[in-house]
Amino acid sequence: MSAFYHIEQRLLIISAKMFIAYTKTKSKIEQAAASALSYTNWDxxxxxxxxxxxxxxxxxxxxxxxxxxxxxxxxxxxxxxxxxxxxxxxxxxxxxxxxxxxxxxxxxxxxxxxxxxxxxxxxxxxxxxxxxxxxxxxxxxxxxxxxxxxxxxxxxxxxxxxxxxxxxxxxxxxxxxxxxxxxxxxxxxxxxxxxxxxxxxxxxxxxxxxxxxxxxxxxxxxxxxxxxxxxxxPLFAWSVLISSVLLVLTLPVLISAITMLYTDRILNTVFYEPKAGGDPALFQHLFWFFGHPEVYILIMPAFGIISEIVSKFTKKPVFGRTGMVFAMGAIGLIGLMVWAHHMYTVGLSYGAQKYFVTATMAVAIPTGIKVFSWLSTLWRGKVSLQPPMLWALGFIALFVTGGITGVQLANASLSNVLHDTYYVVAHFHYMLSIAAVFGVLAAWYYWFHKIFKKGFKASLCTAHLVVTFIGANATFLPQYFLGLAGMPRRCVDYPEGFAGWNKVSSCGAYLSAISVVIFFYTILDSIINNRRSPKAPWN
Missing domain, CATH: 1.20.210.10 (Cytochrome c oxidase-like, subunit I domain)
Incomplete structure (x- = not known):
């Protein structure tokens, strides 16, 4: 009993000390709680x-x-x-x-x-x-x-x-x-x-x-x-608006597709079970109705960002601004109607294949309008090669490279040959892994002063750009050759004949990883050295 008495006494003393500490710091606790509970009022x-x-x-x-x-x-x-x-x-x-x-x-x-x-x-x-x-x-x-x-x-x-x-x-x-x-x-x-x-x-x-x-x-x-x-x-606001409309139109379809998959797994429904009358191709249709516009959903804000950066650093308004808006709208609209070009191998009818080939190739027209508008803006402009502008130029070059191979893959006959090879992996990553990321990094350095309220060292940014550009191209350009040689994707092992280009691709990936280290070093350099930035650094 005495042992329990001593334990109870110690618990009372600890409780009293905690209460005293609480009363002393009550205001701070209330402020922290209010801050945590008011997260929905953030700026x-x-x-x-x-x-x-x-x-x-x-x-x-x-x-x-x-x-x-x-x-x-x-x-x-x-x-x-x-x-x-x-x-x-x-x-x-x-x-x-x-x-x-x-x-x-x-x-x-x-x-x-x-x-x-x-x-x-x-x-x-x-x-x-x-x-x-x-x-x-x-x-x-x-x-x-x-x-x-x-x-x-x-x-x-x-x-x-x-x-x-x-x-x-x-x-x-x-x-x-x-x-x-x-x-x-x-x-x-x-x-x-x-x-x-x-x-x-x-x-x-x-x-x-x-x-x-x-x-x-x-x-x-x-x-x-x-x-x-x-x-x-601004064109960036237009790009986000169009991406948002595409999200509203396509995400419910994706939710429906994976919900049916969930019920197949949990409730024994047979939406995708061919033995019971279901069809796995239905999932592909529903998924790619979201999946293909998703490419444009992701790249569209990058279009707006690049347009603003090119205009800012050439000291010229974007050439054909209204045409740029209509081009983005056309890309979004056509993107909703070409989902099945990912599915040429599932047995689409000849008529369906002709439609999706034509519609997919039609995307190149508004896309070309955007590229030529950027080039026309650069023409005879007072181009200032500041870090964001360098990233924007890199985006244009890489986006064109990925876009050209996309037009090639729109062809049903060629797509059947290259389907599920590294050629598709290279194309997809040129559009999203490289071009979209270059758009992200162009915006990152363009609005760096808004994110951190600090400036950055331009030489570090340039080094980051050079290493990223070389590393990304060294990673994915060899994969086009691997795809043309017939190497299938999603395989952990491969024959000796594919070893050469795979080694080059892996070395490029290591270089890209080094670029990430430079990226974080640029941030640390800005914070540690307290690099100041004016409110409008690019004026």
């Missing part, structure tokens, strides 16, 4: 910065995964993932486990870079940071909605991480479906565990987050801009 610029930093963190994860995959593909035979599987599983068929882990890494890399890096950065981050200021309004139409969607996006990323830690098969962790989640790879036959369920939850949360942001941007731009002045708003 649009704070929300924009939060999205940008979230995207940077997600991008680092995605880049580490891609570097790990290129490290594996540096030489034939399974090496890196074989060692990882031995560390994780200790026993079993390490070869099969290594193959599974490779595809898990590939799946997570694709989802993270698209849903958690590019989309939050280009649309939500730079959009929240700049659009109210560009429109001359104090805040977004629904200030609370931005913070709510950010919370949903963070929750979505948590679900993606949980999928990596949860068993996808009876013996292996993670979802090895590819970022497209095609059935039957994503059904219970191949992934009986809960990892795919977590991926579906993550995508649904990310879609709801993007829908909230899209509605907020549309409301802000339309309702807070007088109709007669709508044609005068």
């Amino acid at each position: 649009h610029a704070i929300i924009g910065r939060a999205y940008i930093l979230f995207s940077v963190a997600s991008g680092v994860i995605g880049i580490l995964m891609s570097t790990l995959m290129r490290l594996e593909l540096h030489k034939p035979q399974i090496q890196v993932f074989n060692k990882i599987s031995k560390l994780i599983y200790k026993s079993g068929d390490f070869g099969d486990q290594a193959k599974h882990l490779y595809n898990v890494t590939l799946t997570a890399h694709g989802l993270i870079m698209i849903f958690y890096m590019l989309m939050p950065m280009l649309i939500n981050g730079f959009g929240n940071l700049n659009i109210p200021e560009q429109l001359g309004v104090r805040s977004m139409a629904f200030p609370k909605m931005g913070a709510t969607s950010l919370a949903l996006l963070i929750l979505s990323l948590i679900h993606t991480v949980l999928s990596l830690l949860t068993k996808g098969t009876p013996t292996e962790h993670g979802a090895a479906t590819g970022w497209t989640l095609y059935p039957p790879l994503s059904n219970r036959t191949y992934h009986a565990g809960k990892s795919v369920n977590y991926i579906i939850n993550a995508i649904c949360l990310a879609c709801v987050s993007s829908l909230l942001n899209a509605a907020n941007f549309i409301s802000t731009i339309i309702s807070q801009t007088q109709p007669r002045k709508l044609t005068r708003i």
Whole structure:
């Protein structure tokens, strides 16, 4: 009894001390709680910065995964993932486990870079940071909605991480479906565990987050801009508006597709089960109705950013501004009607193939208008080769390279030959992994003073540009040759004949990883040396 008495006495003393400490710091606690509970009242610029930093963190994860995959593909035979599987599983068929882990890494890399890096950065981050200021309004139409969607996006990323830690098969962790989640790879036959369920939850949360942001941007731009002045708003605002409209039109279709996949897994429905009258091709149609416009959703804000940078550093208005607006609208409209050019191999009729070939090639017309408008703006302009302008010029060069190969892949006959080869991987990454990222980094340095309220060292930025440009091209240009030679994608091993270009591609990936180090060093240099920036550094 005495022991219990002493314990009780000590607990009373500790409680009294805690109460005294609480009363002394009550005001500070209340302030912290109020700050935490009032996150939905954040200023649009704070929300924009939060999205940008979230995207940077997600991008680092995605880049580490891609570097790990290129490290594996540096030489034939399974090496890196074989060692990882031995560390994780200790026993079993390490070869099969290594193959599974490779595809898990590939799946997570694709989802993270698209849903958690590019989309939050280009649309939500730079959009929240700049659009109210560009429109001359104090805040977004629904200030609370931005913070709510950010919370949903963070929750979505948590679900993606949980999928990596949860068993996808009876013996292996993670979802090895590819970022497209095609059935039957994503059904219970191949992934009986809960990892795919977590991926579906993550995508649904990310879609709801993007829908909230899209509605907020549309409301802000339309309702807070007088109709007669709508044609005068900056091209970046136009690009975000068009991307937001595309999101509103396509995300519900993606949610429907993966919800049916979820019910197939949980409720034994048969939407995608061919043995019971379902059709896996239905999922592909629904997925790519979102997936192809998603390319334009991501690249569209980059169009607006590049237009503003080119205009600023040539001291000229963008050539054919109205044509640029109509071109972006046409790209978005045509993008909604060409989804099945990803599906030439599923048995489309000859008439359907002719339509999708023609419609896909038609995208090149408004895209060409944009490129020629940028070049016409540069023509005889007083071009100032400041760091953001250098990134913008890099974007134009890389975007044209990726666009040309996109027109080639629009041809059904050629696409059937190159489908599921590294040629498609190279094209896709030239559009999103390089061109879109160059757009991101052009905006990053253009609005660096808004993100950090500081300046940066121009020489470091230039070094970052050079290393990134060389590394990115060295990574993905060889993959065109690998694709033409017939190397299939999503394979952890390959014959000796593909070793040469794979080694070059992997070395390019290592160089790209070094560019990320330079990127963070530029930020640290700015903060540590307190590099000051004027309010309008590019005037």
